[in-house]
């Protein structure tokens with residue numbers, strides 16, 4: 001297991017569409033271990049494989065509140081099969097856009113189908129933080145960031161800020 005570097009804005013890899021997992025083998029199990037290690041270290045409540053530079057449709061999540069009561073969840077090839085008309089707002093953050101938080105409006109409930117680590121297919125109906133986090137992470141697998149759901153003015157401002165910071169590091 002290893003804590004991997006998190007890919008940050010303005011890295012273009014965040015805009016890649018990730019590939020579906022064809023076979024759940026030892027490389028996928030190692031990827032999942034590294035995602036959890038990196039997510040808990042950050043700390044974060046979710047992480048998509050592209051955020052550690054791996055363009056595969058794999059997501060980890062842990063929405064448990066207590067630090068000593070982990071509830072790790074893995075979603076392989078997750079797909080949204082239904083979204084509610086009702087929406088909800090949540091102030092989202094992203095480990096790839098550190099220290100930036102903004103309210104995002106998304107469908108309040110979603111149905112998601114996915115594979116677990118044994119390759120077993122599941123379909124769940126999610127609401128609350130699980131629905132928000134699933135949509136945020138599935139967006140990552142499609143190269144979409146939460147800032148794509150806010151106003152252009154705010155998005156351009158945050159992109160500019162991170163581009164400027166990256167240039168400073170380069171120089």
Ligand code: K1U
Pocket residue numbers: 043044045046047048090091092093094095096132133136137140
């Ligand atoms: O995908 C990511 O970058 C992870 C992100 C997930 C997320 C947060 C909020 C709404 C939707 C999706 C994070 O985990 S940001 C950090 C965070 O929310 C958090 C960190 C420590 C404790 C509690 C929350």
Ligand code: ZN
Pocket residue numbers: 093094095096136140
């Ligand atoms: Zn994110």
